[in-house]
Every structure is written in structure tokens, then in C-alpha cells.
Amino acid sequence: MTPGNQTPVRVGVFGLLGSGNLGNDGSLAALLGYLRAAHPDAVVDALCGGPDVVTARYGIPATRLHWYRGEYRTASRAGAMAAKGLGKLVDAVRTAAWVRRHDVVIVPGMGVLEATLPLRPWGFPYALFLLCASGRLLRTPVALVSVGAAAIGSRPTRALVRWSARLAAYRSYRDAPSRDAMREMGVDTARDEVYPDLAFALPTPEAAGPHKDSVPPGLVCVGVMAFHGSDDDRARAEQIHRRYLDGTTRFVRALVEDGRPVRLLTGDACDAPVVAAILDAVDSPLVTAAESSSLADLMKETAAADTVVAIRYHNLICALKVGTPTLAVSYAAKSDALMARMGLCAYRHPAREVDADRLLEQFRALEQQATELRRVLAERNAVAARQLDDQFAALTMALFPAPHHAHALREAR
Template identity: 85%
Template sequence: MTPVRVGVFGLLGSGNLGNDGSLEAVLGYLRARHPEAAVDALCGGPETVTARFGIPATRLHWYRGEYRTASRAGAIAGKGLGKLVDVFRTASWVRRHDVVIVPGMGVLEATLPLRPWGFPYSLLLLCASGRLLRTRVALVGVGAAPIGNRPTRALVRWSARLATYRSYRDTQSRDAMREMGVDTARDEVHPDLAFALPTPPVNGPDKLSVPPGHVCVGVMAFHGGDDDRARAEEIHRRYLDGTTRFVRALVADGRRVRLLTGDRCDAPVVAAILDAVDSPLVTAAEVASLADLMTEMAAADSVVATRYHNLICALKVGTPTLALSYAAKSDALMDRMGLATYCHPAREVDADRLLDQFRALEKHSAELRQTLAERNVTAARHLEHHFTALTTALFPTADHAHTSRKAP
């Protein structure tokens, strides 16, 4: 039999650990349930994806400067030509596959700055090509949110409508797509795909360069959402100042602080905090995957974090966590894991109030660890159901063969 040809699509290998973690979870599912599948990627960082995950990968955009600001005539012309070339490149790639999976990620939201002719346009090309060429396109465990920008909203809405299969990482995402005019009657909600990743052992072989009993603080190059462009620098300054004051207060209490990131663009925030606090009690971790983040967070007493997948890593290893929430998805995640009380707005970081919430978090550490252990068991069970549903929807022949093998 010819192996089923599966493509994975997205801003993968581009420096965002959460995106790559979602890919890792989907590849784990494919290798466990569909080991015969031939898998390759159309993605933002093909060299990284091939080196790390061992699958062939093609660059998402023909024009290499797609995500750089175009100010000169040559760059503007290159971007314009690239949009046209990508129509044919995307269709040609989709045509070579039986199934294309978009693994997790917030591909149907604009909670961070987003241009309509960037990734939303690429996603529409993918879903339209799938419909025209009869290739099944699945948006698996994706995030969605209300979108104010009309062109972006239209591109996202049509992408979702043209997809063969959709599932979401929280109820708010499904509700947002319904409000945008997408029929979500058959769409399911499951925990984020990253909850399917293996949890590193608490006392694993890797030795951290910080003693136990520290606090992990996950930071982010946060400038607000797509609708906050006019206030982006003000929002970032307020976030950085509040977070720095909080770290300084922890150090004044004699606490060791470990700074973590989730994307390569977060490095300047780490550097700014290290420079402002200037204490040997504050160190920065070098992380290259969600597994690295989980290893760091499992060794901590508690975690305060901003990025969505930083939160997931902390919750998954059962460490009491306080969210610097920048979008409804963070609030929904914390509520689902039983920590709804421990959210603080990233746009208005009040170091004094944050410190009070942090102390309350640590006071209830033992019971929160028990709650997280129970919620993680539930999340794992739901994801098993999710992957079974995905096989039924995308691999009907394989699902039938699997059922037949199990029959007496």
C-alpha cells in the first residue's frame, strides 16, 4: 500500500517554542497511531524543523523577507510578487498530500500584532487549495479570538470555513468562530496539544544551574494585541516596569529568580530585567523547547508567566502558577486547570498587587499541586479522545483497519 502523505503547516521552526511544541505533539500522535505516514512540512523555519524533528520541510514563503518591514521599492515589489508566487507554491505542495494538519497555535486569532497579508493570507491559500484539490485540511486544537480588523477577520473566517476539520483548545475559541459566522456544530474542544507531550522527570539527569526553591518568571516581548498598535510602546513599557519591580521585590525577600522565555524575540526583555535588578539571585535560563521549560519549572517552587505555552508547561508539571494574562485564552486555561483566582492583567502590571497574589499562591501551594495533578489526568484523557476523533475524520481507512484488527 502507498503510505498516506501527511503535511504539517504553520509558523514552525521560527523561534516560538509553543508552536514547535504543538508540532511535536502532532508528530508524536502520527508516529504512534499512523507510523506508516510519510510526513513533511511547509513552514517558517524549514532548516530548524528538519534538524529537530527529522522530517523534510519547505519554506512557507517564496519571498525570504516576508516578515521584515518593506520600505524600499524593491522590497515592496518582492513582497507583492511573493504573494502571487505563493498561490502556486502552496497549491503545488497541498496537491502532493492526502492530509494537511495545522497543529495547534493561535492561527485564528489576533491577540498579538498581525497583518492580514501575512499568515492569515497564507492560511487562506492552504485551506482554499485543500478544498479545490480535495486534500483534507485539519485545523487541530487551534486558538481563536474575536478580530477587529476587517480584512484579517474575513481571511480567518474563510480559512475556517474551507477547512475539512476543526477543533479548538478552549470554548472561547469555538465561540469566537461561531460569532464570526462559522458553523461550529461539529467542532470539538479539547485541551491544548502541548498537554500530550511527555512530562520530564522532576529529578531527571539534567542538572539546573540554580538551587531548588527558586521562582520561575516567564517574560514576553509584550506590546499588546493587534488593536493596540497605537499604544504598543506604552503597553510594553508598563509591562516591563511592573515585571521588573516584581522581580526586584522577590530579590528583596531573598528569593532566587529564574527568568524564562518562549520565543527568541523575548531576549531583550530578559536583558533589560537583568540589567535593572543586577543581583546574583536573578539568572536566565537558555531554553530550546517546551521540554526545557518544563524541566526548569518542575524544579521551581512556583511560576509567574506571561506566554500561553509557558503557562501550559508550568501547569503540566504541577507547579503552582500565576498568569500575567494578556488574552482570554490565558484566563480560560487557568480556569480549566483550577487556578482562575491567580490571574493578573499583563497590560496593567501592578507589582504590589501581583506580589500579594503571589504570596497567596504560595500559601496554598500544597492544595494547588493536588488540583493540578487531578486536572492533568483529565486533560490527558480528553486528548486521547481528541486523537481518536482525528483519526476517524482524517484517516478513515486506517481507522477501519485498526478496528478490524481489534475485532475477535
């Protein structure tokens, strides 16, 4: 039974979860860890992109986010276009019915208020708007917890994101630029707080520490991405991608020529072609590819490395959390803010203009400061852990019935 013999709180979690993005799933894992510790009697289920994966991996019931299964495929035929349009109407009803069944709905982390990667307004932004509007109409509080946001150029996308944020009952952001972006888009952020990304609440794997005997000395983890620029870069997406891939490949080749073993990391299923292209171009036994299915796997990989160079946001978080000196190939303000928070602001390189020679120079400077940077990261990680404790305490006070507060406070001690 719940504290005070109350009816169990029904908690829904929402997002592109179980769809192949390790960062999104890591945010879910962190939230579930909080709920199981502070609110163990809560009944939890999900409305998400990959319900089968979420149920199998996290043990909670899950429902598919979109009625139309081809939502994220381009519709070129009349039948597909009609089905996609019908799906928008069906999803409005499905989302409201799902929200009605809950006392609280939480959107855990993720960049749900940004368009730093290509994004169509009638895809996830529309789904998020349906969620927040349903929550307001049905008086079910919707919480956007440690989410990412960024200025959006597309008017339809910006409008949907702005109204989603306005209709949410609780908002917190994973960095100050996210809060600033929402304020610039017309959202009153006076009561909104900034906390670290939820992934910093995940347990650090036991493998983080002394290198295993099987790990080659001097290992460098290089995180890669199917990077094509932002939503505003569609006209030159292929040009941006070619420059990124060429610069990254040349950097990996330079490391191999120095005799350094390289481990390629990804963060989403769509990154596999980039890994294949680099392996084919460099063609050396010193270059291998990791097969990671979670942020815990990524943390183990980055903990075993001497240094990390990565582009995906949650690749960076994994490396920083385990205390490995890291250089960010930055494609958005969120990466810059993360590196500044962790004391590595000097170690950033622009993703749209990857210069292998300059990147190699920065990499060598990073390695020269490795001992000091490990000390800085240990201090910053301790601060992040305390701040996330505050975040979860604030979430309990804002969303959960009063009898749950005392139990949550006891669990936090």
C-alpha cells in the same frame, strides 16, 4: 507497509514552525508523537517558517512557507514592496502545489485563528487562507487541530480567518472561548469540538518531580515576553510595553529583596531584550536566565521551581503540566480559559496593567495554597490526557483511510 498493504498516507503539517516560538514547535512535536504511534507508516513533511530547524530537530523534510524571504520585514523601498507583492502570487501557486502532494494536511495547534498579538493580514492569515482554499479546491482535507481563535477587529484579517475556518475540513479548538469567537465571526461550529492544547500530550520530563540538589531553595520562575498588546493596540504599543516591563522588573526586584532566587524564562527569540533589560535593571546574582530550546526544556525549568509567574501561554502550560503552582500574567482570553480549566482561575493578573505590589500579594497567596494546588493540577492533568486521547481518535476517524483505524485503535490501548 501500511495496514492492508495500502499506499502510505501522505501527511503535510503547516504553520509558523521552526521560527523560534517554542509553543508552536511543541504543538508540532505533540502531533508527530501521535502520528508515529497511531500511523507509523505515514509519510510526513512540513510547509513552515523555519524548514532547516524543523528538519534538523524533527527529522522530516520541510519547505519554506513564503517564497519571499523578507515576508515579515517591513518593506519601505519600491523593490522590496514589489518583491513582497510578487511573493503573494508565487505563494498561491507554491501552496497549491504542496497541498496537491498530500492526502491530508494538518495545522497543529497554535493561535492560527487569532490576532491577540500584532499581525498583518497579508502575512500568516493570507498564507493560512491559501492553504485552506487549496485544500478545498484540490479535495485534500485540511484539519485545524486544537487551534486558538479570538475575535478580530481588523476587517481584512477577520475575513481571511473566517474563510480559512470555513474551508477547513476539520476544526477543533483548544478552549471554549476560541470556538465562541469563531461562531461570532460567522463560522458554523455546531460540529466542532473543544480539547486541551496539544502541548498537554507531550511527555512530562523525568526531571519533573523532586528538586535537584543544584536548584536553589525557594526558586521562582518568571516567564517574560516582548509584550506590546494586541493587534488592536498598535497606537499605544510602546506605552503598554513600558508599563509591562516596569511592573515585571519591580516584581522581580521585590522577590530578590526577599532573598528569593529568580529564573527568567522566555518562549520566543524576540523575548531576549526583555530578559536583558530585567537583568540590567535588577543586577543581582540571584537572577538568572534560562536557555530553553523546547517545551521539554521549559517543563524541566518549571518543575524545578517552587512557583511560576508567567505571561506566555505555553510557559503557563509547561508549568501547569508538571504540577507547579502558577500565576498567570494574562494578556488574552486563552490564558484565562487555561487557568480556569486547570483550577487556578483565582491566580491571574492583567498584563496590560501590571501592578508589582498587587502581583506580589497574589504571588504570596499562591504560595500559601501550594500543597492543595499541586493536588488539583494532578487531577486536571489526568483529565487533559484522556481528552487528548479522544482528540487523536477523532482525528483518525475524520481524516485517515479506514484501514488505518484498527491500527490506531490498537496503538491507543
